[in-house]
Amino acid sequence: MDRTRYAQRLQGCYIPLPTLFREGDLELNLPAVRRHVQFLIDRGAREGNASLLVAGGAGEFFALSSEERLKLLDAVLEVAAGQIGVVLGVQSANPRETMALAKAAARAGAAGIQASPPFYLPPTEDDAFQLMAELADAADVPLVFYATYWTGFRTTPAFVERLLELPTFVALKWAAPDAHEFERMVRLYGRRILIIDNQLAFVQSHLLGARALNLHPCNYAPEWGLRFWKLLEAGEYAEAQRQQARVVSPYYDLCAEIAKYTCGEGHLDKLCMELIGLEGGRNRPPSRDMRPAFRQAAAEMLRAAGLVQEAS
Secondary structure: OOHHHHHHOOOEEEEEOOOOEOOOOOOEOHHHHHHHHHHHHHOOOOOOOEEEEEOOOOOOHHHOOHHHHHHHHHHHHHHHOOOOEEEEEOOOOOHHHHHHHHHHHHHHOOOEEEEOOOOOOOOOHHHHHHHHHHHHHHOOOOEEEEOOHHHOOOOOHHHHHHHOOOOOEEEEEEOOOOHHHHHHHHHHHOOOOEEEEOOOOHHHHHHOOOOEEEOHHHHOOHHHHHHHHHHHHOOOHHHHHHHHHHHHHHHHHHHHHHHOOOOOOOHHHHHHHHHOOOOOOOOOOOOOOOHHHHHHHHHHHHHHOOOOOOOO
16 A cells, blocks of 8 residues: 555545534434535535544544444545545444444545544553554555544554554554654654644644644634645744634633533534534534533634634
């Protein structure tokens, strides 16, 4: 597998799609998912400047069955129609489920799979590598390794060297518990593999060679996200940092407040989508519906960022 060629398919804004559910019964709302993907494509998201992550953390993989994940993948691939790379989140506490999802993603034509180390029982390095090696053997599909230190596994440079032995390993979605650890990994590997910045150190990581960034606001402000990516690619780092402070930082400030109210990810993305006129909805349990409590704050955030004239 040509690591460089496949990595180029995923560079730019790595957009973590929220999973949309019907109001009431919280079954998958696949028509709304399709419309959301079309919205992103219509506003310029394409291979080379963006890719789409299906059923990641913001997509509530933990609240989805394998069948539902694959229905989502099929819906997104249908609309994407080869215009933009689509990655399926296959992480699970059950390695057999991870393996089955990876094989299905390969058959469906996904541009990649995102896999994390096993969790619930913190794995050893050999445990984690064995799972990645089995994935590489089982499914001929590019692998994005998702470093999730908060689940108990610390990804080290030595472990990345082992991953480089696997022909399907093309990207590292990277965050670390301290700034030096994050910077060191990007400095060492930013020009050898695709690093997807999940640390919000977008300017620093781009300077060091990272060529993708996990960017939630793209779900409701894709044109802003693509302009932000262009600033980084043009080396206009001062303006990029100002834009991040205007749009991205307030998003995470509000996420921190929501976390005091309920668990989960992706719910603020969906609320902001509603506020600009798209379909959104609530998360599945165990998350509670946070929209009544945070609608006003989200609208004020969007107005202050200049993303809408009047969010309601």
